[in-house]
Amino acid sequence: MNAPVRLLIHGGxxxxxxxxxxxxxxxxxxxxVVAAVSRQPQASATAGVPQLAASALSQAPDFDVAIDFSLPxxxxxxxxxxxxxxxxxxxxxxxxxxxxxxxLAAASDQIPLIWASNFSLGVAVLHDLVERAAALLxxxxxxxxxxxxxxxxxxxxxxxxxxxxxxxxAGATPHYASLRAGDIVGEHLVQFTTSGxxxxxxxRAGNRDIFARGALHVAQRLATRPPGRYRVSELLA
Numbered sequence: 001m002n003a004p005v006r007l008l009i010h011g012g013x014x015x016x017x018x019x020x021x022x023x024x025x026x027x028x029x030x031x032x033v034v035a036a037v038s039r040q041p042q043a044s045a046t047a048g049v050p051q052l053a054a055s056a057l058s059q060a061p062d063f064d065v066a067i068d069f070s071l072p073x074x075x076x077x078x079x080x081x082x083x084x085x086x087x088x089x090x091x092x093x094x095x096x097x098x099x100x101x102x103x104l105a106a107a108s109d110q111i112p113l114i115w116a117s118n119f120s121l122g123v124a125v126l127h128d129l130v131e132r133a134a135a136l137l138x139x140x141x142x143x144x145x146x147x148x149x150x151x152x153x154x155x156x157x158x159x160x161x162x163x164x165x166x167x168x169x170a171g172a173t174p175h176y177a178s179l180r181a182g183d184i185v186g187e188h189l190v191q192f193t194t195s196g197x198x199x200x201x202x203x204r205a206g207n208r209d210i211f212a213r214g215a216l217h218v219a220q221r222l223a224t225r226p227p228g229r230y231r232v233s234e235l236l237a
Contacts, residue, residue, distance in 0.1 A: 003225045004032040008063040008087075010078045011070030012036030014052070016092065020067060021049060029216045034061045039074070044126035046158060057081055065219045068093055082111055088222045089113040090215055108229035112222050116232050117158035117193055119214035123188070124232035126203045127166050130190050133199060134170035140192045142172040147179040147187040155180070163190055 009022070011017045017036065024033050035050045039058055052060060057077050068078050068091040075093050079100075081091045088111055096104070096115075104115055120123075134142060142169075146160040155178035156164070165173035167190070186205040191198060205211075214232065221235040 002030070004030055005220050006062065006064045007031050007033045007219060008035040008060055008066040008078075008170060009033055010057075010066050010068040010074070011038060011093070013038035013040065014069055015208065016069035016212060016215075019209055020069075020215065023209065023212050023216065029213075030218055030220050034063050037078075063087055064223045065090060067091075067215055067219055069215075070095055072100065076103070079103060079107055082113070083107055084168060086111060088219070088225070090119075090219045090222060091115045092211070092215065098226050105229065106142055109227060111227050112225040112230065113228075114218055114222060114230045114232065114235070118186075118204060119211045119218065120203070120233065121214050121217060121236060122171070122203050122210070122230060123159060124214075126188070126190070126201055127163060127231075128233050129201050130163050131166040133174035133190075133201065134167040137192050137194070137199075140170055140172070140194045141165050142174045143177065143191045143193070144174050145177045145179070145189040145191070147181065147184050149183045149185070150180050152180060157186070157188075159186070159188055182202060203223045 009017050009020050014023060021033060021036060022139050024031055025200040033049050037052045037054055039054045054074055066082050068089065070093050072093060074093045075096060079089060107113060143166055144160050146157045148157060156176040160176055163224050167174045185208060188203050190201045218232055218235040
């Protein structure tokens, strides 16, 4: 039986960090959390998981993969730690600066890593379908409609922009529309239209656990990969 992948959860007090800790406790993912790191470690921490303040990140125990859902101001430290420990990095931290994106690209020469705006495995498949459809349907209109809860500030969503980039890379010109309503977790429709026919590719998220499960899925697979920058779709199987 293979040893579990040792995880460092960076951003442990956030919504995604808490979901990751809960899923690792309640479900079988082949992972073991060795520590959770946050700016202010919570007293109501997951039983058996050491809690570290961000200022003590260098004291983290040995780990195979760091899963980072934090803030841009904490990203540099966890990337540096992964480089120092020769460990893989899974990051969904948004708002990274161009300098941080460049550091991420450079780090991929030394460690396996992935940064994604969305870790849903279904969205990863949708991304590839959009790219393929755009390549096969030159001249068709491409529209991306996304819907999220009323608290979401950015529009279009990061996932919509990523899907649009896939369509654009294959020759399409995407147009965006955004809806903010109720407690919608996340819905993305990519529509290709021409005279007399239309194709719709849709993904709907029913809960936020799908993003945490996806991050755990890719973390397991990334741990044994050679250095490089990966996409979620490359780590599905």
